[in-house]
Amino acid sequence: MKVLAYAAHEAGAELLPYEYDAGPLGRLEVDVRVTHCGVCHTDLGMIDDEFGYASFPVVAGHEAVGVVEAVGDDVDPDALPIGSRVGIGAIAGSCFGCEWCLRGRHQFCPQRDDTVLRGHRGAFAQHVRASDWRHAYRIPDALSSAEAAPLLCAGTTVFGQLLRYDVRPTDRVAIVGVGGLGHVAIQFYAAWGCTVTAISSSRSKEDDARGFGAAAVIASSENGALDAHRGEFDFILSTVSADLPWDDYLGLLAPGGTLCLVGVPQKPFTVGPMALLPQAKALVGGVPGSVDDTRRMLAFAAAHDVRPVIETFPVADSGAALDRVRTGSARYRAVLEM
Incomplete structure (x- = not known):
């Protein structure tokens, strides 16, 4: 099958039409006609060769929603019928x-x-292929395709940590960053039953954060703001790419608490042993959720009205969408209409 895609041919370049041959469909594979695809910072990392291992031409995109057009011989037709609406995410x-x-x-x-x-x-691209049909997720009717797209990476990443680290509905949770990941995380953790505090560098997004479900907002740039909340939180999820004063954030944890990073800091970081060891605190990393995590996340989002706030762009205007994400000005996720 010939696939029309949109590729960057060198680091930082605009996306141009690009065609490739997808080859024959494998026995467990599924081809999806893409209708919507979210724009994640990781996509920009590949397009701009931020990580140093992009191989051009690069066709980015890993938050796709579309319609099943073909399935391999060993795909369960009842689980994934032709014409069904599905999402293919980071994995x-x-x-x-x-x-x-x-x-x-x-x-x-x-x-x-x-x-x-x-x-x-x-x-x-106009089509994307999953190498195993079990990683193509049926989208609940309650979610629009445009809203569902960012959930295939941002949603499963923040929801997956809630499950993996056994966050309880009674826990006091802080979400660092009110952005593409953070605004979804606030909604999920508040809907889970947690008392959620948003931590942002300023109060410019305070009203939005409270609208997403935050019970309180800490402006980290204000004098003494973090010190006033030492020992308060059972779980902190950092969704930002900034280099933070990590000892201060560990100081916000209650004994036995966990600081989980899903945003990627720009530089290597260190923490003082006394910020971590005496009260048995944990510093952990997070990745997108498993197959089951992602299915549970989609069902939970549909049932509890968790919706990313999106800006949609036709694929012909992909440059504007990428620029909104590059500059951090998207409110709060950019989605390409294919």
Whole structure:
């Protein structure tokens, strides 16, 4: 099958039409005609070669929603019928046979298929292929395709940590950053039952944060703002790419609390041992959720009215969408209409 995609041919370049041959459909594979695709910072990381390993031409995109057009011979037709509306996210396949897949942790599979790292086979295209149909998720009727798209990475990333680290409805949770990830996280954790505090550098997004479900807002740039909340939180989710004073954020945790990073800091960081050890605090990293995590996330979002706030752009105007994400000015997620 010939696929029309939109590729950057060098670092930082605009997206131009690009065609490639997807080859024959494998027995477990599924082809999806893309209608919408979210724009994540990781997509920009590949387009701009921020990580230093992009191979051009790059077709980015890993938050795709569309319609099933073809399935391999071994795909269960009842689970994934032709014409069904599905999403393909950050992980488009795993082996389902390794230690990690058998534990239900497909995101750790050494053979996983990372959609955005494929080079020229990402989801900024008219079609995208999942290498295993079980990584194509039926989209609940209550979610529009445009709203569902960012949930395939941002949603499963923040919701997956809630499950993995056993966040309880009675927990006091802080979400650092009211942005593309953070505004979704506030909604999920508040709907879960947690008392949520948003931490932002200023109060410019305070009204939005409270509208998303935050019970309180801390402006970290204000004098003594963090010190006033020492020992307050059971779980902190950092969604920002900034280099933060990590000891101060560990200081916000109650004994036994966890600071989880899903945003990617720009530089290596250090923490003082006395900020971590005496009260048995944990500093952990987070990745997108498993197959089951993602299915549960979509169902929970549909049932509890969790919706990303989006700006939509036709694919012909992809440059404007990318610029909104580059400058951090999108409110709050950009979505391409294919």
